[in-house]
Amino acid sequence: MGGWTFASPALLGWAAAAAIPILLHLLMRRRYRDSPWAAMQFLEAALRRQARRLRLEQWLVLLVRTLLLLLAALAWAEPLSAPPSQIGLPQPRHTLWLLVVDDSYSMQYAAEERSLWDEAKLQVASLVRAASSGDAFLLVAMGKPPRAVVSEPVYAASDLLAQLDDWQPRDTSAELAPALNLVEQLLRRHTTRDARWQQAAICVFTDLQALTWNACQQPQVRSQIARLAESARLHVVPLGSGWRNAAVTRLELQSPVILVGDQVHALAEIRRFSAQEPRSAQATWLVDGQPVSSVEVDLATGSSVLNWSYRLADPGQHTIALRVERLDPLEVDNQRYQVITVREGLRVLCVQADPVKTRPLMWAMQPGGGDGAEGQAAVRVQSVTPSGLRDQELNTFDVVWLADVPEISQEEADWLARFVESGGALIVSPGDLTQASRFNDIMSRDKSSLLPARFGTLVSGAEYHFDPLEYRHPVVRPFAGQERAGLLTLPVWRYYKLELPEEPQVRVLLAYDNGDAAIVERDYGAGRVIVWSTAAGDSSALRSPAWNESAAWPSFVPLVHEMLWWACSRHYTFHAATVGEPLAGVLPLEAQRSELQVLTPRGISVKVPVERHSAEQKASWRFDETWWSGWYRVEGLSATSGASWYAVNVDPAEGDLSRLELSLIPSQFQQGLPDAGVRSAGEDESAPTVSWARPLWAAVLALLLLESFLAWRFGAARAVKRSPVAVMPSLRGMTRWRLR
């Protein structure tokens, strides 16, 4: 006879429930109702006569109830023992299979008639069919993020195969360490909970892409694998052999916002990851799903950069895609998507306290238009005083420019923050009237405040010039090689020293030659905020002392325009994401919508709830299921603009299908499909176990019946109501009895 174990020892904790009847018994003793009583003599006599029997009855019921709970806990924990040798019936040991399938998009590689993904599913199916009866399966997807497709053990092969059939791969990449974490959690959960799984096996079906599997060389992952090997057999099933792949790794629009009739300038890169093939390819540009041009791409050098221009006549959103046909067996990375918005003009609200001082800025924004009047120019400016700010409908503007505004109230700051968060742009430039401390207090209180920097001390007394910071930023990039534009020669005599928080989101567009930041920016929600350190459009001809000579400098107009376009482009770059990244946005609270509708590239329509934040006067939405590359159409964002498009692209790095050398696979992994029917050498076939759960449950049932009977016998049966006369026949007699 072997020792005793429990299939689920953790469930033994429920044995503590056996204390409940005893506690109830003790509690009941304290919960007597008080009642005055006259006929004590009969009670005392009855008690004297029955005390012993009553005590016995109480103890008997208590014993049965306690035993009942104790046995139930024991049965639930399922005690296991080695059977008596005379029985001698061998019992199979069951295996818990954790089947981990790499569902990153590299598995869609289809060199032959089947993709690696199809091959993986076939291998899984063959393993499941060959497994012993009683084995159970869990299914884990190794993509990013990893997930348990089947998180509870499935015993029936047909059920698992049905799940497998419905399982579609995603266009995500893969990560080894998080996948192993999930596997470890599942393994621990099920083997701890259920002692039947004395043996477990983890089988990974993967293309062994180096990008993913190089992680197995990291010490942390190695120790993780070692831990898993202690409690399960590890198998890896490498899929596929040779490979060739190229991908569209880049598709950039020169500007995500253009005006009607302007040329769309796009830059694309096609890169070959494999050593030899493919050498060339046919690339097709598509606008709104329709091919508009095609070009032969030479990949002899490993990559090719394409420049593309196209004129879009209609305002609104347009989808742009570059597709390379029959490039290689992995189709998903042979195309890339973008969304561009064609506008009829840029609408700017210029808030200023002194029209005279800001007139150069107005002219710079709208060179061909009148002062404050809407014209037909690309930039249409409307000028208001600070007191008129709240009267404006901000949603009708793309950019708000606070030029030399004395101060902003908290209410106005909150209002502007919501405007920016929902996709607007804000530019702040100081001046003589600006109370820097008020701006700091209201709009730069902490790191999450609207402005990316605080106005520090006023620097003056010398002449400063701009440092273009190697023209890295898109705003100043057009000035590269254009010395005559005068960006570097523009004299600045006064500026606020901008105090920048240590945040990567805060970027310096332009600096001074002494190292101080001249113009900084930060993305805020779906919008963008830019802060100047000096007055925009000042000149010594206008006042003395002047902040700078920008109004008279040739670089001012292009700088202002580059900034305006850059400021409002944030909203449109917001319409691009990588597979797996969420799509999100903010709606004005006035939009009385409770949900949006998202149409995925697979044609699946998903309803997305709109979460309302009354305190912040806004509503937000978020869609996380961007599992496939392509265009996502979001309906209901605005009552006027109809649907809005979002472009979701794959991570181009996953296109490198280089494989891990088999020799580098950790030694704990056995390579190849395991033989599910053959036991490993360490397994002891002669040590089957017998479960005592069934007899224990039978005993629990019997005790339940006994308890019910005893409760009826000792309680209810005595509590049958009877009329006084029925209870006391002698009373009936008394009423009839008479003298004589």
Next chain:
Amino acid sequence: MSTTRLREYFEPQTLAKLKGLRLRAQRLVEGLLSGLHRSPRRGFSIEFAEHREYVPGDDLRYLDWKVFGRTDKLYLKQFEDETNLIAYLVLDTSAGMAYQGPAAPWSKWHYAQCLAAALAWLVLNHHDAVAVATFDERLRRFVPPAGGTGQLDNVLRVLDEVEPYGPTRVAQALQELATRLPHRGVVIVLSDLFDDAESVLHGLRALRFARHDVVVFQVLDPAEVEFDFQEPTRFLGLEVLRRLAVDPRALRRGYMAEFRAFCDRLLDGCRRVGIELWPAVTSRPLHELLVPFLERRAQRIV
């Protein structure tokens, strides 16, 4: 006495049921008004009735010296007399009478009060005499027998003033009462009789042996009869400072056996000495008890 209490004593429904009925003793009391009954009172009549043994305090004028001469024993001569009926209402005022169970409309004492008041009114309404006595461990209050509306006031005042209190010793109280009742009459005892059954019977027998017509209304609460408590209960003794925490459902059978044995013993003992024992459960309307009782008494007159 409050008007409310008075109205309560003479509940119209009860009185309407009783109108026209007369309370008459069948064997021993003769009513002066009707002349139909013979009084058991041995008093100032010419017609000799019987002897009884002398007890200290008896009037020596009625000693039968001839018998003393013959037997050396002191006997009193007793004479038959034409008299009105005298109803002695004897109420138990021990603390146990204050009990009122969860299903009862009123306490046992309240019930006994009303029953006594109704009986007093009936008797006085027919120009008979009423006396009232209360007892617990011993005899406490005694209103001598008298008739007329003034006596009704006296009776009601006593009933109203007394509150149930203290333990009970039925036997001792009734024996004391038996020696103090001046005339024969109908002794109506209203009590739960919760004492030792033999002692109770001993006390009742003392009254009976004094040639009184004895009627006992055993006033009981429905809870005492049914003992239908469902929840664990701590019973606090009203007459004794004792508390018993029990599961009434488990103890019910034993309680009922004890209670039934007690009642059977009382019934049997009363039957043996010719005492009427009427169970008066407080949940029953008063007239449902009085009407059969008075009808029974009326039949015995004829």
